[in-house]
Amino acid sequence: MNKQELAQEIAKKTGISKAKALETLNVTFDAIKGSLKKGNRVQLVGFGSFLVRKRKARTGRNPKTGQSIKIAAKKVPAFSAGSDLKKAVNK
Numbered sequence: 001m002n003k004q005e006l007a008q009e010i011a012k013k014t015g016i017s018k019a020k021a022l023e024t025l026n027v028t029f030d031a032i033k034g035s036l037k038k039g040n041r042v043q044l045v046g047f048g049s050f051l052v053r054k055r056k057a058r059t060g061r062n063p064k065t066g067q068s069i070k071i072a073a074k075k076v077p078a079f080s081a082g083s084d085l086k087k088a089v090n091k
Helices: 003-014 018-037 083-089
Strands: 042-044 048-055 058-061 068-071 074-081
Touching: 003 018, 018 042, 018 048, 074 083
Parallel strands: none
Antiparallel strands: 042 048, 048 074, 058 068
C-alpha cells in the first residue's frame, strides 16, 4: 500500500474527501518528521514508536574494489512495532 492508497482507505472509512485525507496524512508525516528531527521519540500506543538511532563511524569496504573506506557517523530513523500491531500481524 502506498500513500495514495492509504489516503483513499482513510477517506472511504471516515467519509471525508480523498484530498482532505491526503492532506491529513501529510500533516501527520510532517509532525512525525519534525519530532524526530528534534531528537524526540513519537510513541503511538498499540501501534509502535518512531525514534532516532545513532550509528557510529566505522570502516567499510568498497565491494567493487575491495578498498577500505570510512563511513561517517549518522542518525537514522527507526520504527519499533507495538504489541497490538505485532499481535495483528501474527493472527
